[in-house]
Amino acid sequence: MITGKALGWFTLRSLDDRQALAQLNELQKQIPLLYALLSVNSVALAYTHAEVAPAWMTVWIPAFLVLASLYRLVTWAMRPQIVTDPSHAVRVMQRTILLGSVMAIAYIAWSLGMNQYGGEREHAHVAIFIAITVIGCIFCLMHLPQAALAVTALVTIPYLLFYVTRSDPIYTAIGLNIVLVTLVMTRVLLNSFQGFTQLIRTQRETERLNREVTVLAHTDQVTGLPNRRHFFSELDRINTQELLPGQAWAIGVIDLDRFKAANDTYGHLVGDQVLQMVGQRLRELFEPHEMVARLGGDEFAFLIRADGPMATERADRVCSLLATPMQIGGHLVSIGASCGLATTNEVQGPARALYDSADYALYAAKSENRGSSMLFSADHEQRIRFHRRLEEALQSADLDQEISIHLQPIVHVRTGRIVCLEALARWTNADLGPVAPDTFIPLAERMGLINRLTLLLLGKTLEAASLLPPDMRISFNLSGHDLVSSQTVLAIIALVQKSAVNPRNLVFELTETAVVRDLAIAEQSIGALHALGAEIALDDFGTGQSSLSYLHRFPIDKVKLDRSFLAGVEQAGGCKLLEAVIGLCHSMGIACVAEGVETQDQLLFLQNIACDYYQGYVFARPMPLDAVTSLLERKDHQLLQA
Numbered sequence: 001m002i003t004g005k006a007l008g009w010f011t012l013r014s015l016d017d018r019q020a021l022a023q024l025n026e027l028q029k030q031i032p033l034l035y036a037l038l039s040v041n042s043v044a045l046a047y048t049h050a051e052v053a054p055a056w057m058t059v060w061i062p063a064f065l066v067l068a069s070l071y072r073l074v075t076w077a078m079r080p081q082i083v084t085d086p087s088h089a090v091r092v093m094q095r096t097i098l099l100g101s102v103m104a105i106a107y108i109a110w111s112l113g114m115n116q117y118g119g120e121r122e123h124a125h126v127a128i129f130i131a132i133t134v135i136g137c138i139f140c141l142m143h144l145p146q147a148a149l150a151v152t153a154l155v156t157i158p159y160l161l162f163y164v165t166r167s168d169p170i171y172t173a174i175g176l177n178i179v180l181v182t183l184v185m186t187r188v189l190l191n192s193f194q195g196f197t198q199l200i201r202t203q204r205e206t207e208r209l210n211r212e213v214t215v216l217a218h219t220d221q222v223t224g225l226p227n228r229r230h231f232f233s234e235l236d237r238i239n240t241q242e243l244l245p246g247q248a249w250a251i252g253v254i255d256l257d258r259f260k261a262a263n264d265t266y267g268h269l270v271g272d273q274v275l276q277m278v279g280q281r282l283r284e285l286f287e288p289h290e291m292v293a294r295l296g297g298d299e300f301a302f303l304i305r306a307d308g309p310m311a312t313e314r315a316d317r318v319c320s321l322l323a324t325p326m327q328i329g330g331h332l333v334s335i336g337a338s339c340g341l342a343t344t345n346e347v348q349g350p351a352r353a354l355y356d357s358a359d360y361a362l363y364a365a366k367s368e369n370r371g372s373s374m375l376f377s378a379d380h381e382q383r384i385r386f387h388r389r390l391e392e393a394l395q396s397a398d399l400d401q402e403i404s405i406h407l408q409p410i411v412h413v414r415t416g417r418i419v420c421l422e423a424l425a426r427w428t429n430a431d432l433g434p435v436a437p438d439t440f441i442p443l444a445e446r447m448g449l450i451n452r453l454t455l456l457l458l459g460k461t462l463e464a465a466s467l468l469p470p471d472m473r474i475s476f477n478l479s480g481h482d483l484v485s486s487q488t489v490l491a492i493i494a495l496v497q498k499s500a501v502n503p504r505n506l507v508f509e510l511t512e513t514a515v516v517r518d519l520a521i522a523e524q525s526i527g528a529l530h531a532l533g534a535e536i537a538l539d540d541f542g543t544g545q546s547s548l549s550y551l552h553r554f555p556i557d558k559v560k561l562d563r564s565f566l567a568g569v570e571q572a573g574g575c576k577l578l579e580a581v582i583g584l585c586h587s588m589g590i591a592c593v594a595e596g597v598e599t600q601d602q603l604l605f606l607q608n609i610a611c612d613y614y615q616g617y618v619f620a621r622p623m624p625l626d627a628v629t630s631l632l633e634r635k636d637h638q639l640l641q642a
């Protein structure tokens with residue numbers, strides 16, 4: 001067993017590929033030196049014996065040995081520097097062991113033969129020749145210990161026997177000394193070779209770990225799909241210049257609808273399973289060579305060779321497959337997906353531009369036709385350009401000068417009295433003219449300007465409030481970005497406390513989406529604003545998906561019913577829904593404000609179902625402060641006269 005192993009080691013049969021290549025590459029640097037050393041040593045020995053030995057010993061044999069050595073030197077020096085075939089490397093090294101052994105026998109036979117001639121000095125040179133040659137060999141063959149050991153054994157054993165049998169104590173001592181040194185050298189060689197082997201092993205292990213880490217770093221842990229990093233490195237690799245006419249690359253960016261609601265309602269475990277199922281379904285729709293990845297959260301993307309119509313067809317299949325309800329952990333989870341598409345036919349420029357365009361198309365799909373796909377078009381391009389102009393204008397605007405507030409009355413349904421004024425932001429830019437808040441507020445949110453803008457608007461609102469009758473309430477809109485920034489919430493509180501306005505006259509309007517951003521932080525912020533004495537109103541109620549739960553969770557005093565409720569009033573079902581919602585709010589002690597009341601009929605209807613307050617064009621549009629003041633005076637006058 002052990003001899004089998006030793007034989008395997010000696011004949012290099014058990015050598016692994018990487019080690020074989022590493023050994024040969026190292027050997028390649030040393031072996032030519034070894035042959036050079038042998039040639040020089042042989043010439044030196046032949047020279048010192050030229051006078052005392054016959055010509056065949058001092059000319060012909062050494063000439064043959066030197067020629068053979070030089071021939072080997074040249075063949076080694078001319079080998080390709082980097083060998084990549086491991087079995088070739090093993091064959092070369094096996095040949096080296098064999099040839100090394102033959103050369104060792106030839107050299108020792110020749111040098112011991114030389115010992116027959118000459119006197120003490122010549123004999124001493126033979127001893128030195130053998131010693132330095134064998135030690136040189138050991139060093140040069142450091143990366144092929146099998147050859148080094150073979151050469152050492154084939155030289156030192158006959159050498160020792162030769163000297164011992166001469167029964168001359170000095171020669172015996174020299175022989176033993178050289179053998180001892182050789183043994184120590186062999187040990188040193190084996191130690192260093194072990195270190196070399198260990199190094200190769202460590203390198204191999206490091207490479208394996210690197211490979212594993214790379215795979216991990218490119219894989220999404222939940223779905224097993226490629227992750228964002230992988231997707232973008234693949235995207236960066238595609239070369240649009242290489243496309244032939246008629247060929248195109250398409251990117252689809254997929255966003256799940258209602259995933260957050262499912263995650264909140266059923267918990268993260270179910271949420272993860274939903275994502276896994278989405279990953280599975282996406283894998284079914286794409287070929288293995290096509291890229292489909294999870295970019296993070298509930299966002300997925302694909303990168304395929306397709307033009308607009310082909311990509312649209314694929315994206316529509318994605319949307320319809322993901323809309324099929326999933327049976328997960330006893331729940332039937334129904335999510336959906338919207339998809340934005342862009343292809344290299346519509347979008348020029350770097351590959352990343354393709355992603356940005358698809359992302360924009362996704363945004364358009366979500367706001368115009370949720371649950372479907374949309375291909376990026378020239379119209380989108382134009383809208384983006386307009387948005388860019390807006391962005392630039394907003395960035396460089398003197399906000400303090402250009403931004404103002406308008407106030408819109410909120411009226412008590414029964415008495416017709418103005419009880420509150422909602423502050424609505426207005427922006428008039430010198431180049432762009434008036435820009436609607438629906439446009440610039442989301443833009444400011446995306447640009448990270450909203451917190452500053454909110455504080456500026458609140459300052460103006462508080463200033464206006466101080467000029468109004470002392471019992472007049474004022475309602476102020478907060479963005480979701482304000483609620484998640486504790487710094488902004490603290491600044492809001494400080495501004496209110498510093499002002500002359502009684503916090504009890506203030507109402508903060510929050511939208512559901514604002515609250516959903518981060519429930520825990522929103523809860524804290526809302527608690528702090530409520531503790532200040534201000535009222536909290538839930539704005540745009542009815543446009544989101546799961547607002548009812550918030551009525552329990554947060555200290556909400558008022559609900560503002562979205563305009564869309566009134567649009568449904570004309571239909572029988574719409575009436576019932578509005579009535580039910582108002583009834584539910586009242587049962588929790590929450591007052592209701594109907595928004596967007598435009599007609600007398602709608603107002604009449606609200607009176608019938610006991611809605612508390614209303615706001616809308618039927619009473620008054622949003623207007624500047626001075627218009628509000630004169631309106632208030634007029635109304636007071638009318639009420640006094642009545």
Ligand code: C2E
Nearest residue numbers: 424425437438441457477478479596597598615616617622
């Ligand atoms: P919102 O908070 O729901 O504000 C009510 C919007 O409905 C206002 O639009 C108002 O002018 C409009 N409105 C009022 N009565 C009627 C009506 O009878 N019919 C119709 N069709 N519309 C009516 P506005 O001023 O354009 O504001 C749009 C949105 O921009 C606001 O919706 C709010 O979400 C946001 N916004 C406005 N000002 C601010 C602000 O200071 N801060 C924040 N964060 N958002 C603001």
Ligand code: CA
Nearest residue numbers: 422477509539
């Ligand atoms: Ca509002």
Ligand code: CA
Nearest residue numbers: 539540560595
């Ligand atoms: Ca609203």
